[in-house]
Amino acid sequence: MTLFKHELKQNRISLIIWTAAISFMLGVCVLIYPEMSSQMGEISTMFADMGSFTSAFGMDQLNFGEFMGYFGVECGNVLGLGGAFFAAITGIMLLAKEEKDRTVDFLLTQPVSRIFVITAKYVSMLVQILILNTTVILVTAISILAIKESPDLKTLALLYLAYLILQIEIGTISFGISAFLKRNGLGIGLGMAFLLYFMNIVSNLTEEAKFLKYVTPFGYTEGAYIIPNSSIEWKYMTVGISFTILGLVAGYIKYSKKDVS
Amino acid sequence: MFAIETTNLTKYYGKSRGIVDVNLSVEKGDFFGFIGPNGAGKSTTIRTLLGLISPTNGIAKVLGKNITEAPTDILSNIGYLPSETVFYHGMKAREILKLSADLRNQDCKKEAETLCERLELDPSKKIEELSFGNRKKVGIICALQHQPQLYILDEPTSGLDPLMQREFFSILEERNQNGATVFLSSHILSEVGRHCKHAAVIREGQILVSDSIDKLGHTGVKRVMLRGIKQIPEMMHTKDIKVENDIVQFLYDGKPEQLLKELSSLSFEDINISDPDLEEIFMHYYIKEEK
Numbered sequence: 001m002t003l004f005k006h007e008l009k010q011n012r013i014s015l016i017i018w019t020a021a022i023s024f025m026l027g028v029c030v031l032i033y034p035e036m037s038s039q040m041g042e043i044s045t046m047f048a049d050m051g052s053f054t055s056a057f058g059m060d061q062l063n064f065g066e067f068m069g070y071f072g073v074e075c076g077n078v079l080g081l082g083g084a085f086f087a088a089i090t091g092i093m094l095l096a097k098e099e100k101d102r103t104v105d106f107l108l109t110q111p112v113s114r115i116f117v118i119t120a121k122y123v124s125m126l127v128q129i130l131i132l133n134t135t136v137i138l139v140t141a142i143s144i145l146a147i148k149e150s151p152d153l154k155t156l157a158l159l160y161l162a163y164l165i166l167q168i169e170i171g172t173i174s175f176g177i178s179a180f181l182k183r184n185g186l187g188i189g190l191g192m193a194f195l196l197y198f199m200n201i202v203s204n205l206t207e208e209a210k211f212l213k214y215v216t217p218f219g220y221t222e223g224a225y226i227i228p229n230s231s232i233e234w235k236y237m238t239v240g241i242s243f244t245i246l247g248l249v250a251g252y253i254k255y256s257k258k259d260v261s
Numbered sequence: 262m263f264a265i266e267t268t269n270l271t272k273y274y275g276k277s278r279g280i281v282d283v284n285l286s287v288e289k290g291d292f293f294g295f296i297g298p299n300g301a302g303k304s305t306t307i308r309t310l311l312g313l314i315s316p317t318n319g320i321a322k323v324l325g326k327n328i329t330e331a332p333t334d335i336l337s338n339i340g341y342l343p344s345e346t347v348f349y350h351g352m353k354a355r356e357i358l359k360l361s362a363d364l365r366n367q368d369c370k371k372e373a374e375t376l377c378e379r380l381e382l383d384p385s386k387k388i389e390e391l392s393f394g395n396r397k398k399v400g401i402i403c404a405l406q407h408q409p410q411l412y413i414l415d416e417p418t419s420g421l422d423p424l425m426q427r428e429f430f431s432i433l434e435e436r437n438q439n440g441a442t443v444f445l446s447s448h449i450l451s452e453v454g455r456h457c458k459h460a461a462v463i464r465e466g467q468i469l470v471s472d473s474i475d476k477l478g479h480t481g482v483k484r485v486m487l488r489g490i491k492q493i494p495e496m497m498h499t500k501d502i503k504v505e506n507d508i509v510q511f512l513y514d515g516k517p518e519q520l521l522k523e524l525s526s527l528s529f530e531d532i533n534i535s536d537p538d539l540e541e542i543f544m545h546y547y548i549k550e551e552k
Contacts, residue, residue, distance in 0.1 A: 002363040010349060102347040106403070109311050110364040111337035259274075259314040 007124035030143035058224030072223025091174025092189030176247030294453030346400030489530025
């Protein structure tokens with residue numbers, strides 16, 4: 001518990017900033033919807049008519065004129081990318097920061113096992129992701145109530161669930177990579193998150209790149225599928241969960257035997 | 262019983278050498294100095310003993326237990342001071358001490374306070390506000406506050422002023438008298454000579470010698486100084502020859518009667534034959550023998 005609390009405390013500023021930024025942006029997106037929708041006639045046709053740009057963001061499948069269609073696209077950009085960045089940064093720093101900041105000697109010569117240290121750190125990341133998502137959900141829920149929209153709750157819940165699992169996947173893979181790093185991996189984490197996001201855009205553009213949806217977690221958070229079908233594409237998510245387990249196991253195995261310096 | 266016992270302990274970092282076949286025995290209750298030049302393998306040995314790195318070969322037992330089998334048991338009885346004392350940014354010294362105590366499930370508040378007083382550390386300061394020496398003190402208190410059986414200290418006095426060094430050693434000596442074992446690495450040969458009972462010298466990853474300070478001080482090597490000599494005498498068994506004006510100095514590690522025979526054939530004005538001091542002896546292990 002001591003270590004878990006210590007970890008949370010260490011990362012609290014980053015957590016607060018990311019949570020506030022994502023909640024604020026998504027909240028604002030919701031609040032400006034009534035304004036947007038009154039002009040939506042033109043915008044909708046405009047967005048639907050931008051060729052590959054439209055399909056890249058899944059806007060060919062979503063009705064931008066409806067609240068859920070609008071929210072799906074905004075959510076994908078704000079919570080999807082923002083949450084992925086937060087998870088990647090937190091995960092990639094989780095183990096590597098001890099060696100980078102040279103605090104590893106202090107930490108690992110306390111009478112706690114490596115497995116215990118890894119677990120405390122990993123759980124603290126999960127809790128941080130949960131805190132971020134809970135806050136985001138609360139803020140958007142209040143915003144939705146404020147503009148008097150009543151979206152389908154099941155669809156909304158699935159959308160949030162998909163993003164939560166996406167963040168856990170990216171966080172866990174970053175954590176796995178983190179175990180192998182000696183120094184700062186921030187670039188690797190952010191680069192990976194961005195690359196995965198980009199992969200999904202490419203996979204939306206051409207049929208040949210469709211297989212990328214198995215690789216990137218953004219494949220199963222696609223609002224363009226979740227909203228009209230009110231379900232998640234499980235075939236993509238199953239692969240994502242497998243990557244998550246792989247990252248977790250790799251992190252544990254590597255770090256429990258690692259020569260730290 | 263040994264507090265530290267290693268058998269052919271070897272560590273390679275990939276292909277580069279860390280330590281090779283290190284055999285060390287440190288008895289319980291000992292005050293042991295571990296000396297050697299930079300990069301000799303002192304820290305590698307220490308980090309292996311603590312389980313921070315795993316040995317390529319060989320066995321290390323600390324407090325009677327194999328380091329690979331019971332690392333947490335061992336660590337709970339060790340006070341370790343790393344050579345570089347770095348802590349978490351933004352934390353106060355007091356919070357660091359508390360964190361360490363909490364991770365050990367021990368209440369060290371009183372002892373920490375006493376130590377802060379003795380070492381003159383203000384624990385309400387943030388780590389980044391502290392000077393190098395004061396940060397070192399936080400590390401020292403972290404290693405001492407839970408009153409372990411074994412102290413492993415990697416260059417403990419670097420950065421401490423002479424007064425603090427004295428206080429620090431007097432604390433260590435008190436602990437040692439109460440039965441704790443002290444194992445410290447150092448560059449400062451005089452402090453090892455003054456405080457330690459035993460010492461080992463490591464160079465290029467290998468232990469050159471490990472013995473009691475008394476025995477190390479009586480090696481049979483003599484420092485010979487000749488005054489009023491024109492040229493360097495050609496003799497066997499001489500090392501570290503220094504020439505200054507008409508004074509020639511060297512170390513002699515052959516048989517004494519041989520030395521007298523050789524000297525009798527030389528002409529000089531004055532002679533002084535003495536035991537080299539401990540620092541000089543250690544220094545000889547440091548300097549690579551030239552062939």
